[in-house]
Amino acid sequence: LAKTTQPISMDSYEGQEVNITCSHNNIATNDYITWYQQFPSQGPRFIIQGYKTKVTNEVASLFIPADRKSSTLSLPRVSLSDTAVYYCLVGDIGRDDKIIFGKGTRLHILP
Amino acid sequence: GAVVSQHPSWVICKSGTSVKIECRSLDFQATTMFWYRQFPKQSLMLMATSNEGSKATYEQGVEKDKFLINHASLTLSTLTVTSAHPEDSSFYICSARARDRRSTFGSGTRLTVV
Numbered sequence: 629l630a631k632t633t634q635p636i637s638m639d640s641y642e643g644q645e646v647n648i649t650c651s652h653n654n655i656a657t658n659d660y661i662t663w664y665q666q667f668p669s670q671g672p673r674f675i676i677q678g679y680k681t682k683v684t685n686e687v688a689s690l691f692i693p694a695d696r697k698s699s700t701l702s703l704p705r706v707s708l709s710d711t712a713v714y715y716c717l718v719g720d721i722g723r724d725d726k727i728i729f730g731k732g733t734r735l736h737i738l739p
Numbered sequence: 740g741a742v743v744s745q746h747p748s749w750v751i752c753k754s755g756t757s758v759k760i761e762c763r764s765l766d767f768q769a770t771t772m773f774w775y776r777q778f779p780k781q782s783l784m785l786m787a788t789s790n791e792g793s794k795a796t797y798e799q800g801v802e803k804d805k806f807l808i809n810h811a812s813l814t815l816s817t818l819t820v821t822s823a824h825p826e827d828s829s830f831y832i833c834s835a836r837a838r839d840r841r842s843t844f845g846s847g848t849r850l851t852v853v
């Protein structure tokens with residue numbers, strides 16, 4: 629399982645684009661990158677998953693450079709409700725890898 | 740989409756009693772379920788992995804006799820905290836993995852032992 633490193637916390641303002649970067653220098657060939665969001669007293673919620681280049685869905689974009697040693701979760705035009713902890717996870721979804729969480733990034737959106 | 744129901748959402752129990760937490764995959768079959776514990780301001784800590792019909796695999800430092808896990812069917816796993824003590828008070832979260840390997844988390848159970 630590749631270890632991930634994220635900023636402990638970030639602050640931003642409503643309406644801004646927020647980019648959270650995750651380092652995973654030891655990512656393996658078959659590993660995918662998955663981001664989860666967690667609100668207080670709730671279980672994590674899947675946001676986005678990708679393998680390389682760029683993935684976009686209705687809530688976020690995920691940018692992965694060619695070397696795949698890092699990834700950036702981009703949240704467009706954040707609102708106060710985006711205040712949460714964001715976790716970056718790396719693992720081989722083709723196997724029954726355990727899902728091990730790192731410390732995550734505590735994002736605080738200010739009005 | 741995949742839905743995982745976790746029940747109860749919160750429970751208060753007396754020290755020395757046992758508490759059972761249920762985790763159900765509502766619209767898919769879960770080949771594997773994971774149980775996590777989360778303390779305030781901390782990340783999720785994996786406690787154990789369970790596969791339907793087999794014994795759970797516990798992470799290092801997690802007492803299997805204290806945290807009993809049963810995965811009797813492809814849609815239900817239970818975690819029983821036996822002889823609970825105040826230090827077991829925490830937020831417990833389950834996750835169910837479908838055959839397509841996508842994992843969905845339950846909403847969590849807040850356990851308070853008094």
